[in-house]
């Protein structure tokens with residue numbers, strides 16, 4: 457065998473919390489275990505004194521496919537030639553390239569690993585929540601680096617692996633849902649992901665994250681955090697602001713087709729001159745900032761479990777009042793509110809809290825005031841596209857639907873003033889591009905390609921969204937309730 461050199465490149469995303477230290481150490485041990493004679497170079501050029509095989513890896517991909525690397529190195533050795541790239545791999549498992557040092561600049565050949573078709577998941581550490589999961593695997597098992605890629609997936613299929621994943625590495629006891637948390641029916645069916653995978657990654661397609669109640673259509677997570685532990689989910693790893701800061705990314709534009717714009721536009725003329733507005737689950741303050749700019753005079757409150765410190769200062773400078781902690785308790789503390797909004801929040805609540813929240817918010821609203829909320833609509837074909845509905849397990853305890861919400865609001869005698877669909881996923885081409893890069897099969901790849909083409913151009917995108925929304929198609933359903 458020709459000598460093997462691993463060249464490891466650093467990725468910015470691992471600067472968060474200095475995680476590159478732990479991850480680089482893991483990579484080093486894993487290479488030494490599977491390739492004992494290989495030499496490892498972090499962020500520097502490999503000395504090319506004699507003919508050798510170079511394996512280039514990114515350090516955000518620590519769970520590299522050791523079997524694919526071995527067989528590629530054997531091929532280069534036996535043919536004494538080669539310059540290879542990889543396709544069809546579970547994202548985060550393929551090396552960047554492998555080549556014989558003397559053939560570095562020769563044309564490349566592509567090896568199709570077909571592992572994504574088998575597992576359909578995501579193992580790179582580009583998302584902070586995946587870093588959090590990965591660190592928990594290392595804490596749980598000192599010899600984690602010895603796992604082959606297949607060993608890793610078998611572990612994720614085991615009860616211990618699933619438990620660790622659903623716990624996000626926190627030391628908590630989970631609720632294991634046996635029956636529907638809404639209607640208590642046992643008539644349920646486990647759901648599996650075949651089009652894309654969740655942002656949390658790691659879970660192969662053989663493992664179910666959510667179950668659907670056949671009787672009431674509630675979709676709920678198979679294991680979830682207890683109420684008293686929920687705040688443990690919402691640390692800096694779970695909000696992508698920290699990652700955006702590293703990447704110097706800015707908040708996206710709110711266009712006229714955006715659900716914030718449409719929702720506010722429908723009620724703004726009916727609000728008093730100086731209204732009180734409260735946004736439940738304000739996150740980075742995107743909506744409440746937008747509302748304060750559009751409305752002008754009034755009182756604006758942002759309520760959330762946790763607000764990033766830097767964000768907090770900049771929102772307070774804009775005159776927005778912030779309250780951290782329990783949403784309902786903080787809402788209770790306010791005087792009458794003319795407009796309460798809650799964008800993509802109710803799916804984060806336990807069913808019992810959700811059932812309590814809607815009537816309590818209605819009670820807090822002044823006469824003639826409004827409550828606007830949005831949530832992914834499981835029933836809608838756009839929500840099924842790229843398995844968007846399952847994008848955020850652990851945080852999203854349920855996936856609701858228009859049919860479930862209509863029935864629930866009717867039982868509470870809450871009047872729906874208006875409802876419409878929004879398309880957060882299609883506001884730019886980033887989801888479609890991601891699906892194109894990580895599709896498990898050619899059929900999904902071609903669907904993603906189609907969406908990339910339609911969405912990349914501003915003009916075709918806005919026409920497309922306008923026409924599908926007219927037809928009631930959207931990843932989110934937005935309700936406007938009037939008091």
Ligand SMILES: [Zn+2]
Pocket residue numbers: 636637638639640641669670671672673674
């Ligand atoms: Zn049910």
